[in-house]
Amino acid sequence: QKEVEQNSGPLSVPEGAIASLNCTYSDRGSQSFFWYRQYSGKSPELIMFIYSNGDKEDGRFTAQLNKASQYVSLLIRDSQPSDSATYLCAVKARGGATNKLIFGTGTLLAVQP
Amino acid sequence: GAVVSQHPSRVICKSGTSVKIECRSLDFQATTMFWYRQFPKKSLMLMATSNEGSKATYEQGVEKDKFLINHASLTLSTLTVTSAHPEDSSFYICSAEAGGETQYFGPGTRLLVL
Numbered sequence: 231q232k233e234v235e236q237n238s239g240p241l242s243v244p245e246g247a248i249a250s251l252n253c254t255y256s257d258r259g260s261q262s263f264f265w266y267r268q269y270s271g272k273s274p275e276l277i278m279f280i281y282s283n284g285d286k287e288d289g290r291f292t293a294q295l296n297k298a299s300q301y302v303s304l305l306i307r308d309s310q311p312s313d314s315a316t317y318l319c320a321v322k323a324r325g326g327a328t329n330k331l332i333f334g335t336g337t338l339l340a341v342q343p
Numbered sequence: 344g345a346v347v348s349q350h351p352s353r354v355i356c357k358s359g360t361s362v363k364i365e366c367r368s369l370d371f372q373a374t375t376m377f378w379y380r381q382f383p384k385k386s387l388m389l390m391a392t393s394n395e396g397s398k399a400t401y402e403q404g405v406e407k408d409k410f411l412i413n414h415a416s417l418t419l420s421t422l423t424v425t426s427a428h429p430e431d432s433s434f435y436i437c438s439a440e441a442g443g444e445t446q447y448f449g450p451g452t453r454l455l456v457l
Binding site for chain 1: 375377386387389392434436440443444445446447448449450451
């Protein structure tokens with residue numbers, strides 16, 4: 231079982247719709263969760279992080295965390311064509327001497343005008 | 344927000360030469376920096392974790408003698424690809440950890456070895 235799993239997509243949504251991106255993780259003790267966006271040919275950029283169960287909103291983005299079910303999701307409201315990118319879910323590895331992130335393989339989002 | 348720069352953004356070199364890539368945190372101090380590699384249409388792959396003033400921690404399968412990492416200050420880490428070969432051609436991305444929690448990525452360095 232992969233440590234962080236995401237559906238590779240592509241997830242296609244029409245402009246203005248809500249895009250829902252999901253991620254599951256295997257380490258029940260994980261505490262920190264991150265969503266990054268990566269445009270083709272570019273490096274990842276941080277969208278949001280979440281530590282506590284529940285929802286966290288930032289503009290058009292809402293991150294949702296459910297530790298009991300071991301899943302994290304990202305909702306993008308009023309999706310725009312400029313949101314088309316690969317969305318990476320990352321979980322901070324627990325324990326050990328490093329603070330490395332474990333990344334999912336990413337979900338490709340395509341917002342259709 | 345936290346800004347991380349990388350230099351150069353793109354480099355082309357001949358097989359057998361060495362290439363140095365710099366990663367700088369511009370507006371914060373980073374005790375930990377990370378180096379990733381990404382092949383086209385593939386996931387990010389962590390190569391090593393770089394801690395200021397100490398030896399880097401390499402991921403399994405990454406040759407530490409080929410990918411030399413130096414983290415001499417709280418704002419600068421360097422990755423040197425020694426004796427580069429065409430199979431080392433890739434997108435190299437660094438990140439720096441701010442506040443002990445969040446990683447911010449540099450813009451990446453595209454390496455092409457001929």
